[in-house]
Amino acid sequence: MNAYDSVRPLRWVDSRLQLLDQRRLPLQAEYVDCYSALEVAESIKEMVVRGAPAIGIAAAYGVVLAAKDAYARAGQGWREAIADALRQLANARPTAVNLHWALARMERRMATLPIGDDPYLTLLDEARKIQEEDLAANLYMGEQGAALMHEQGAVLTHCNTGSLATAGYGTALGVIRSAYAQGKITEVFADETRPWLQGARLTAWELKQDGIPVKLIADAAAAFLMKQANVQWVVVGADRITANGDVANKIGTYGLALAARAHGVKFMVVAPSSTIDWEMATGADIPIESRMGDELLAVQGQRVAVEGVDAWNPVFDVTPAEYVDVLVTERGVVHRPSREHMAALR
Template identity: 60%
Template structure:
């Protein structure tokens, strides 16, 4: 049960801070060796932080973008909401273009547009700030709910493997997949936590194990290429990951490397759980084949920590996400409930035809 969990003990990190005049973003490119916050006073600075991965994780991207709209609002002079909507639209478009795969980004911006549209005359700046606060507070509540739901699926004494970073650093707090792990540890269901390093940005190595360390949770780091061998050893019973987009048939886009984990898990009889808020569900996208997969600079594969490891002239391919077919997923957990063995019918039953923006 959720009331078993001491949230103050297992949730110390906050990556997004609103000061009233600026948005402070924990610069995740510098972790774990420096804890520095970027101070953004304009929406374009927020968009740049999202694009550069200073802030990352689908929910956190959406929250940051919402505050980016508030900053954009502070920069325009308009007495009426209708005029403000027109003036703000270019900034919203630039924020939306910062990362194309994470549906939470467009979802949050759609909520900000809707909040503005509900206002007549003055008071629209206050309405935007209230909406941004609501997006953040709802995300934290949803994460705690998902943590309890996901942990309830895990048998006591289990080992789990996670990929990328899905914790407080990627959300308003507590995390999605890492929230399940936090809840599972608090309830003594999880005895061992393993984290894949997650090349090429090493979110698992730099962020996940550091974040768990802040909460006093022991985690063992493995090379991505060691995952199948770990599963064969019998030390893990669940793979628990997040999502950047969940399609109408239950296909899931997540950090590159997730798909191969799902294949290995199925082969070894290890269960596979996806944990994400309902804002990540996109019922307008029928299947993963229709998702735009972001590609980043191939040069990111040529170096580790700024030191080049590859000879000059070598080509590289650097997709950021892959798609895990729903047939390889044992459970999708959102704050609205758990869908076991997801498919188009069960997704339709849970979410109807609600479309992400």
């Protein structure tokens, strides 16, 4: 852990998963204890934990908890007894492909176990490997992304892609951490990221913990910022990337890509290879999660819109590959993503 890396969003302690409750940040730093797969699934759904890699890691530990419970109840029949818990975990968030990737990996590990064996320790070891591998990948991607920044200046980021969204260090914020440590970044601008305010509540808090200068902006100010300020890069994460390089990420990312192209600002996507859905040809095929309109119509329970007004609240949008200058993964860097260029990562 270096000087700019002090936050961890989840930990395994005494046969339970502890999740830093990201709904309460930045005012309170509290952990939620999960003793069952259902509690993990609810925590994912209710955004106690968020960010594609962190969701996948949490789901992997959810499988551990499910297996422990299923073996205690059904003994050798634990495989059948675990099925409902796996469905609950899979349905917690539909867009983040890391969730399904992690569950598939845990199921492959389950398939190697001899009939009758207690699965708990084996699956716990696999979940820990997923967590450790994600952290190592983030550190590597941080260095790879920072190496692409040749001029000193400011960067703009969206939502939260840091330690809070991963095992630690972060994807896009990992690149920012590494570049800042190398003296390449003078300042970080963070979109507030409506309606959950992940930029205001999480990214600003996280960077403040590590002493990295951050300035918060309204989402609507991003294009004008690019015109006025010395912004060299927009650096974002991803919740799903298709085989042709289209990127699903937090709503507002597509607009940033358009503005970046209009103002000559480079656009970088940073995500682990587990985020790539090779079975999905283009972004048009990505299921986009929509959430309750109340998230837009109220702030912390206080109504801000007139009664009777409805809201459209998609959680993600899709940025076409043609607007992405570079994709950074732990398997390599792809310039100008396309179906052909993406194939090098397989």
